[in-house]
């Protein structure tokens with residue numbers, strides 16, 4: 001099974017995804033590693049990615065997901081997956097690709113991004129992330145104002161794993 005941890009930049013996908021994977025003793029993958037150098041540069045310069053920029057990235061992720069499913073691998077994938085059309089590319093099997101949505105306010109996430117250093121994605125892009133976000137229906141939704149360990153536990157309880 002693949003747990004796809006989604007949400008805007010700074011919602012905690014990498015932190016929560018890694019902790020969740022550790023607690024389950026599953027592998028963790030971060031969709032940031034699938035971006036082209038051009039996409040990373042764009043974000044570093046504070047330019048939001050558009051739909052076209054995200055196509056090769058989504059297709060590379062789709063290929064990875066397909067392989068994990070074929071291998072019957074248990075994986076946690078951290079990926080923004082902001083729009084419904086992007087999720088359609090990624091959720092290749094509704095029973096085995098499970099969405100976990102990290103939900104939080106603009107203000108809370110902005111504060112966290114202001115404190116985060118050494119990451120190519122700055123606070124400047126947060127508004128564009130919320131503009132692009134189409135909240136998922138039918139996902140496990142968690143409140144990110146809680147401490148990390150509590151969030152991980154809430155996800156595990158909701159998924160029954």
Ligand SMILES: Nc1ncnc2c1ncn2[C@@H]1O[C@H](COP(=O)(O)OP(=O)(O)OP(=O)(O)O)[C@@H](O)[C@H]1O
Nearest residue numbers: 009010011012013014015112116121144146147148
């Ligand atoms: N529940 C939490 N409580 C306190 N701090 C948190 C929590 N979740 C995340 N953070 C902090 O908020 C910042 C953003 O988290 P993180 O980098 O995991 O988000 P992200 O969604 O992976 O971001 P991006 O998409 O930009 O890579 C980090 O500095 C992280 O330590």
Ligand SMILES: O=C(O)[C@H](O)[C@@H](O)[C@H](O)[C@H](O)CO
Nearest residue numbers: 008009010032049080081121
């Ligand atoms: O779709 C997007 O705009 C991008 O995927 C971003 O969300 C970043 O990958 C990530 O969130 C920053 O690290």
